[in-house]
Amino acid sequence: MKSKSFDTKKFLSQNGIWGVLIVMVILLTIVRPVFISRMNLQTLLESESIKGILAFGIMWAILSKGIDLGPGSVVALVSAVVASLVQQTGVTGRLLGENGLHLSAPLAMLVGLLIGAVVGLITGVIIAYTQIPPFIATLGTQLICRALAKMYTDRPVSNLEDSFRWIAKGKIGPVPMIVVVFIIMYILTAFLLTQTRFGKNVYAIGGNSQAARFAGINVEKNLVMVYIICSVCAALGGILLAARTGSADPSSNGLMYETDAIAAATVGGTSHSGGICRVSGVLCGILILGVINNGLVLLGVDDNMTNVVRGAIIVGAVILDMRKNVKKA
Amino acid sequence: MKKSILGLLLVVVMCAGLLLGCSNGKSKTESTDSDGGDSSKDINVTLILSARDEFNSIMSREAEATAKETGVNFTVQDATNDAAKQIQFVETARNNGDPVVIVYLVDPSTAGEIVEKAGDMKVVFVNRYPTDDSVIKDNDNVVYVGSNESQGGEQQGEALANFFNEKGQKEIKYVLIQGILGNDSVIKRTEACLAKLEAEGIKATEATAPIACDWDRAKAIDKFSPIVSANTEFDCVISNNDAMAIGAVEVLKNNNIDPKEVPVVGLDGTPDGVKAVQNEELLMTTLQDAKGQGKGIIMATINLVEGNPINDGTDYELDESGKVVWIAFEAIYKDNAEDFVDYYN
């Protein structure tokens, strides 16, 4: 029954963004051939993995016609707490006392993910049951989590166990662990989005929450789940950040990460009017922002200019997105 | 109906939390006064921080300890990087009848405004030097306690100059990792370091455009990595602080570059920084004496009220105008690092 004719127009409108990425890669390779080297590509992926995982989380919030501004601060909170639990013992200046509480790496990570889940649960319940705009509710999360992180420790937590740092720095074959985790999260997100009821529910809620409710979907429960996932992704990001840098600084960790993640999801075609998104698009958005960050450093472009370019690309992506939807309506 | 009750409940819980938080803060300050000694009674002073970070926390903790010893009633406020808020705090302190206020400027160019708002109140500026220093020079009520940012940069330059002069290398390429662009300390540290290199007869050029990493270790790793993996040639890394310097070291090690061959210099003398110097990962760092500044501002407060020279009771150097106390940077190399290991504890 499936029509076999190939819809070129549809294919282009859905995948045109990959074309943009390819053009960028080609141009950069011509100007700086070293861009395409294995070392540099690996660097690029390693640098974008954390924000990428955040973007996979934020994608859910945007798909449900919401937004989450909390992830950057959740990164700070979780990285600080987890780092303090896996600090080498016997070192002076250890946050939890020289021979205080110390957990094995997997256990500490579990604690971190749990913190993320709790933050997401609270945020989600507030959004779903009081119907405050998500922008406001998650702004609260952002401020509170950052403050909690700073209250937890006023100085960077460093000297972390190597067993913990392996989660980011270890390698499977030639691939760094952090990239492996990123790929696993991609697959998991894609699976959840396209192969489960939950995914379909969120599409429906973002597309028309009233219709979803009348179709027997528990809108509130699903929204809470969305914000839990978003926060857990951020928590995972926080764990990876601590493992990667070997330190957790509550005041600077994860600062503005949500902006980058929202940008990646948006550039990747996740519509802020809800109900539209493709994981492959978000992946592409992450890579595009990564190529911009990496490429502009390689080209030796001034840092302020880098932000100008990023800002322009985000606004451009949203304009395109809106035009696409206006045409359909 | 249910929803509105839930909403109400949330608001109540939040408010309760806030009140609890505030009351905790209050009781802490109160305990400071009640434990106070007998000298210099009834001096109320507020330290208005630009924001809370590691350095500021150490400074304000030392100030609190000194205040306790000397019996000064000491409170800390956080202006959260908001110059307008900072001015509000100054006005509050004035309305409260405090004799002195200590200000860690959010924006060094607002010093004049702050002095004006302070009225009869005496002002101690700490750490960040006012852009227009006439507010200090022309005003009897205003003094400054802090470190000379340029001195820290100069020490970085000196370390690198010695390193390369020893090798007999006169021309070097450097990678510069900066803090938040436009920060006063970023400009001063960088300029002083480069000027020192030149003065020592080393011709230093950029290996690539400076990268701004907002004082953050993770950002330094992200931005420095592509430079290294692109095989850019450079002889050393100059970082505006320790966190970013350590990030750079991470990147070098990941790419099998020995930081002993390609030296990295940090600044601040944080525990991580000192440890990295001991491990020969950083060539050097230099301590901005947070504790010294903390002690210095309380002593200056007491001296202002009692009419003594403002460095009375300390070893810190007073400049010729008698209104500026310089707390020196202390360069940390491998041989003296041991002395600084416990500095923060």
Added chain:
Amino acid sequence: MSQEFILEMKDIVKEFPGVKALKGVELKVRPGTVHTLMGENGAGKSTLMKCLIGIYKQTSGQIVFDGKEVNFQSTLQAMNAGISMIHQELSPVPERSVCENVWMGREPRKGICVDHKKMRTECFKLFEKLGLDLDPDEKMGNLTVAKMQMVEIAKAVSYDSKIVIMDEPTSALTEGEVEHLFRIIEELKSRDVAIIYISHKMAEIFQISDDITVYRDGEYITTKPAEELTTDEVVSLMVGREVTEMFPKVECEIGETILKVENLSSGTAFQNVSFELHRGEILGFSGLVGAGRTEIVETIFGVRRKTGGTIYKDGKELNIKSAEDAISNGIALLTEDRRENGIVGLLSIKENVGLANLKRYGFPLNHKKMNQDGNKYKEMLSIKAPSLETPVMNLSGGNQQKVLVGRWLLTNPDILIVDEPTRGIDVGAKAEIHSIITKLAGEGKAIIMISSEMPEVMGMSDRVLIMHEGRQTGILNRDEATSELIMQYATMEPQDQNDK
């Protein structure tokens, strides 16, 4: 110069994607008269008016107003030119005062400041002129619907309108308020203002109309002076075809009671509704807009809070708190407002069909089964679309409605509730939906059908439950249900209610 007609609309054609809503219709209005437009829902009356005041742009055709050809781009332009419309759903700003609502967007000014004093005095003058007893400082939101309507009329007059369009103005008014409205209309007529009046209430139409124009299925039928027409003539002109053709009612066996509702109430929306529904039966819900019919079925479906009464299914008491509960108890609701709470426009046909029944596809989702279901209903309901993957928003109203019917059939309900199932659907699709509903009843499903279209209610239902202002006023059997009787119950004041 005085011409015979203040407004002439000629050969107006309006096409929407997939539907030709107006097929070259005309309208000629004399100044100082009440001109009533008649026709079934979907005959094109509202569309024509929307073309007139610039909400829609006609595909072709000419509009001559006051001797000049006009083509308004917005309602504001139309209002400034002298044509105002009082909408069925009023859209005032409830938090502002009456006075501010009247002058909204064109406040009198003194220099750059709003001249509040002038605003008030002008407002007083205006109300006096029309004999309205209104306080200009009252908050708009505190007024009754009738008073809000008066304010809207006053606003229209303040624009110096030559034509005032009233779309079902009496649907939410009490008897006394209707009388007041008619006095105002007489006052307007005496000022040479023409009224274009849209209503379904025969009695009041013959009471106030000078001319009547009838439309049917987007076509112009005729214009005649009111005194030359009778109610029966108007109805036959409006319907123009045998009612039985449109409604292929098949007599089928009525089974045992499946749903029993006792004294069901929900806040102020409706109170004390009781009825029984049997297998194989179609129970029609009739009443005016706002009578509480939709609210009843929403309560049964669990999306509105029940404040009293009990619901039994197969003799067992049901405790339904959400749509999810209702669906698992074999109840399905095809909602009135397709766009608002029916379709998810961005999703495909397949996904919309499966939406209420995703449990069926397991974990991970069985996409093959989803395709099979989608195809099954696409064929069974003859949904016209390029493929199963087509986003539903690209379909016509009728096909969207069929997708939703498919969604609910897939849940295999015992009780199917359909709320205005054919609103805004073209005639062909309408008949198809009717035959699907009849067929389902024939299969032993119990059906509740809400409809504001009298012929549909009478043609399809075995029994008709009639509501008036949140109260059940009667249940009629098929053989006793005439349109006059239904209308009588639907407009009945609670106090003159009989035992029935």
